[in-house]
Amino acid sequence: MSQTFTLDGQEIAFEPGQSILAAARDAGIYIPHLCWHPDFPAHGSCKLCVVKVGGRHVSSCATPAAAGLEVESNTPEIREERKVLLQMLFVEGNHFCPSCEKSGQCELQAQAYDHEVMTPHYTLFYPDRPVDASHPDILLDFNRCIFCELCVRASRDMDGKSIFALTERGIHKHLAVNAESGRLADTNIDPADKAANICPVGVILHKRHGFSVPIGQRKYDETPISVQGLPKKETV
């Protein structure tokens, strides 16, 4: 009854309207991604989920599955491209993993583990991005932002607050908060908001919760993101 496509030679069933990424995930195959989230429509900005369909590169999160498609994902070519994309994300920001509270629970770092990113490779940009520690409960460290816009989308679409937005353009693009002062303390964000708990990297952090799980015992320290990122029923 259900239709199928092939992913690296394996048959994958899909529901009409489902993306390649979502169908693969339901079938227990992980396609790497950062800006895609099961609770939101596809965003398509990180490009980590790039796959090859009939010789063309597409974002698997935004491309509807179709019967008979032949999709390549886990090939040396695509893995190399993903590695370059990860290195780009590292060099455009300031990522100091060893001292980051999110180390071991950070999706960027976890993807880098999986893709064997041993060095940043490119010249680091060292952008000047001051932190915002104004809020009593939440710290914003913009140095780690990867522009997935999950906080923007969660705040707008789930919390109904629109506390975050992106401003400027190109390599100068950055997060802005919804206050004339530019300070998070002057917004109505709440630590329980979806937006305050969705950052895949270490930008939005809760104060006074430092290193409660020791490094080495954290989420991605033992089990890779390619396993953790599958639906729960698949991981047990």
Next chain:
Amino acid sequence: MPDVQTPNSEQQRHWRLVVEAVVSRHRKRPEQLLQILIEIQEELTWLPLRVVTEIARQLNVSRARVEGVVGFYTFLHARPNGRYRVLFSDNIIDRMLGSRAMMDEMCRKLWLQPGKTSEDGLVSIGPTSCTGMGDQGPAILVNGLTVTKLTHQRVNLISELIRKNTPLDQWPQDLFAVDDNIHRKDILLNASITHGEAMRAALAKGPDGMMEEMKKSKLRGRGGAGFTTAQKWEFCRKAPVDPELGRVVVCNADEGEPGTFKDRLLLTRYADLVFEGMTLAAYAIGAKQGFLYLRGEYRYLRQHLEEVLASRRAKGLLGRSILSQPGFDFDIEIHMGAGAYVCGEETALLESLEGKRGTPRIRPPFPVTHGYLGRPTSVNNVETLASACLIATQGGDAFAKVGTAQSSGTKLLSISGDCAQPGIYEFPFGVKISDVLEACGATDVQAVQVGGASGVTLAPSEFGRRIAFEDVPTAGAFMIFDSGRDMFEVASNFVHFFTHESCGFCTPCRVGTSLLCGYLDKLSQGYGSKPDLAEIEVLNRVLKSASHCGLGQAAANPILDGLKKFRPAYEKRMLHQDFEPAFNLDAALERARQITGRDDKGAHISEEHA
């Protein structure tokens, strides 16, 4: 100096009144946000924090959203600007005509640095992306208005007018003259300007009949991609729609591709043809609402275009019951861009029309089913719409007889660079590059850039190729470089352009274009090495395969072509065979030397140490 962001209550009251007037003129519609920001800035010269807050409050949208839009467009300013704002068009063609030296000269005369505002707040000077005046450069924008044919004398004159604080309307009017420069006309430019003739012909045929003619004409989009226009209209007219809202026709006049200026001419001399083409499209697909999205650089054309629209309304060619046809209601609104090349991409253009950041959308869904505010929308190029009038009056078969089998009709070329007569040339599709070069009086040609920065660089061995979708497609730019030009400089200019214009949405384009610039700068400063070329090729591949839209996919084209066809220009910069860092160790110590006041031998790293 008083804090400009927290002014006295008198000024705050003034700001609030300005915001109120503009926002209510736009009936508090959030999708008008970009237009509102542009109009408020015209009064205040910049957009203070308090004003942004006030706009958000009155439109009932998040302040962060408004801030995000202000930050996206280069012609919107979140910081105080000079009372005179001078922007030098920075395309390679303007540079070849000496624009950089003239910018430096004007900066010296007015005592400021490029990209900065003078201490007294009088003037700011900086570069900007191509302003569409390649046939009469170097060109500048002064407070958004175009000045062409810059010379040493004009730089002097303008500096003097600024220093004396002369209001713009008292400047010599010949400074603002823009020439047509038509050098070759064919069916389109020879068409008589239509005041309803094309519409009457279409009404006689009915919408189905008009669609039949469009199909027979085989007209393809003139924006470069070459999608069949009849097919686009057909998808749009078949898309389900709320009858109250209707479908939408958008004319893409965001002519931002460096070296392109043919839409400038159509909008200047053939505006009736363009608007009638839009009305034809509306008739064929059943649209009620039309937009002309005009690039900010062409702001000087706005008043003229509004006048043409008004006269068409007066003649019953726009508005309710067009040509007394009951139920045929259609009108056109002009929306301004504000300095963002990416808005030429049709989905980014739609975002911009909706008052948002110009970020290209995910497709599907396509604009023909979900376009402006989710309605079925046909976005067409200026030249495409003008051509539709020919099809209505002369029939699709006659149109298809011109050009080649796969590329019917003619193409307007915007010719600039090293030739005797730069300007507009209309040729039937299929014309050879060599014939175009001969027509414009180009000799000793080293290369031609067809299709702008995102197009292809052709070497002399390829001058037998033809302008056509099946061979060398183009939106109209045709830039000529003679043997004295450095093709590395050309490519480097284009890549810097893409980096500046990248919207920053997707990783490969946002970061990859910056990385490419880094490698090119390294080469141009004499630190290039063999491994750098390999790195450039990896980046090229990732940009092409993983970018979200055509901007990132095309960003590497100039270098790919350059490495293939003009490799010596790159290799002469490869001073080193092995890895070489991107900086000079001794130069890096300069700051330390300044601080310590030392300049002796021991404060330098000599060759053998380095």
